[in-house]
Amino acid sequence: MHEMGIILHLAKTLEETAEQEQIKKITRVTLEVGEVSGIITDYFTDCWNYFRRKHPVLESAELDLQTLPAVTFCGNCEKTYPTVQYGRTCPYCGSGETWLLKGNECIIKEIEVED
Amino acid sequence: MKIIELKETVTASNDRDAAVLRAELKEKGTLLVNLMASPGAGKTTLLERTIRDLKDEMNIAVMEADVDSDVDAVRIEKIGAKAVQAHTDGMCHMDAGMTRRALEGLGDEQFDLVVLENVGNLICPAEFDTGAGRCVMLLSVPEGDDKPLKYPLMFKVSDVLIITKTDVAPYFDFDFDACVARAKKLNPDITIFKVSAKTGDGFEEWESWLKSAVKNWKN
Numbered sequence: 001m002h003e004m005g006i007i008l009h010l011a012k013t014l015e016e017t018a019e020q021e022q023i024k025k026i027t028r029v030t031l032e033v034g035e036v037s038g039i040i041t042d043y044f045t046d047c048w049n050y051f052r053r054k055h056p057v058l059e060s061a062e063l064d065l066q067t068l069p070a071v072t073f074c075g076n077c078e079k080t081y082p083t084v085q086y087g088r089t090c091p092y093c094g095s096g097e098t099w100l101l102k103g104n105e106c107i108i109k110e111i112e113v114e115d
Numbered sequence: 116m117k118i119i120e121l122k123e124t125v126t127a128s129n130d131r132d133a134a135v136l137r138a139e140l141k142e143k144g145t146l147l148v149n150l151m152a153s154p155g156a157g158k159t160t161l162l163e164r165t166i167r168d169l170k171d172e173m174n175i176a177v178m179e180a181d182v183d184s185d186v187d188a189v190r191i192e193k194i195g196a197k198a199v200q201a202h203t204d205g206m207c208h209m210d211a212g213m214t215r216r217a218l219e220g221l222g223d224e225q226f227d228l229v230v231l232e233n234v235g236n237l238i239c240p241a242e243f244d245t246g247a248g249r250c251v252m253l254l255s256v257p258e259g260d261d262k263p264l265k266y267p268l269m270f271k272v273s274d275v276l277i278i279t280k281t282d283v284a285p286y287f288d289f290d291f292d293a294c295v296a297r298a299k300k301l302n303p304d305i306t307i308f309k310v311s312a313k314t315g316d317g318f319e320e321w322e323s324w325l326k327s328a329v330k331n332w333k334n
Contacts, residue, residue, distance in 0.1 A: 002207055002238075002239055004205075004206065005206050005207065005208060005210070005239065005243070006125055006126070009125055009126045009127075009128055009129050009210070010125045012128040012129075013123065013125060013126075013127045013128040016128055017119075017121065021119065023119075027116065031125065038238065075300065088264060088265075096264065097264075097297075097300075098264070099264075099267055099300075099301065100267060104268070105124070106124065106125045106126075107122060107123065107124055107125070108121045108122070108123050108124070108125055108127075109120070109121065109122065110118050110119060110120045110121055110122075111118070111119050111121060112116055112117070112118050112119075113116070113117050113118075113119060114116065114117075115116065115117055
């Protein structure tokens with residue numbers, strides 16, 4: 001139930017922002033989701049559509065999910081490569097001593113609000 | 116229509132709640148330790164032995180977080196420490212709000228150390244700040260030395276890594292040096308202990324770290 005937990009926090013963060021900025025209605029929420037963040041986007045959207053109805057300020061907000069590519073760094077040859085394509089083994093030198101540089105984030109990029 | 120740029124992580128509200136809780140606990144002189152590991156890594160067994168050894172020196176409470184049941188809380192209470200069971204209702208982790216509610220469940224008693232035994236999982240608990248002063252993770256020998264490669268975030272956010280079940284090491288191909296090197300590469304400041312709750316090996320070092328952490332938190 002990873003998605004539900006994230007949605008709960010997302011809703012709370014947005015409600016706090018709405019209160020601070022005196023926003024009555026949010027119409028769109030753009031999220032940047034890392035390719036390997038572990039978020040299943042269909043499920044995430046389902047959770048959002050269920051949950052937004054409980055919050056007046058969010059109920060008409062569409063979710064726009066933008067994928068951020070995942071990049072892995074090889075500790076052996078110090079090159080970077082696309083994570084989803086090659087996984088944990090470096091395509092240049094075959095080393096398994098590799099680390100994810102980015103691609104597991106989930107960031108609220110921007111929101112669209114009614115004037 | 117107006118666009119507002121936020122560039123904020125989705126869990127920003129949780130991060131703020133966690134910071135407030137941490138400051139309150141600092142004020143009270145209570146060290147909250149977030150104990151994280153896979154299911155079956157030996158979290159409750161480590162706690163049982165640690166509590167038995169330290170309960171005369173400090174007032175300890177445990178918050179057991181599980182999806183269901185209270186078997187762990189019952190085990191801890193048998194040792195003589197106060198325990199509360201928090202159910203996460205299907206959620207795979209504890210967040211700062213849930214931690215605050217669990218702490219309220221402990222009542223008004225003053226504790227030197229409260230351990231949050233998080234849901235068994237190496238992924239989600241690492242992503243949610245609970246407000247703990249220190250994060251401690253366990254990795255048991257049967258799980259394998261490659262876990263830092265698979266779950267890097269958990270190793271990055273932890274102050275301490277305890278490698279448990281060292282007594283069964285002869286039956287597994289666990290490479291301690293490789294595991295330590297991988298963990299240190301992700302987190303150069305991580306403190307590493309090797310323990311066996313069965314034999315008591317390594318407990319002196321771990322408990323001495325814990326005692327100074329509790330003492331330092333009060334200053």
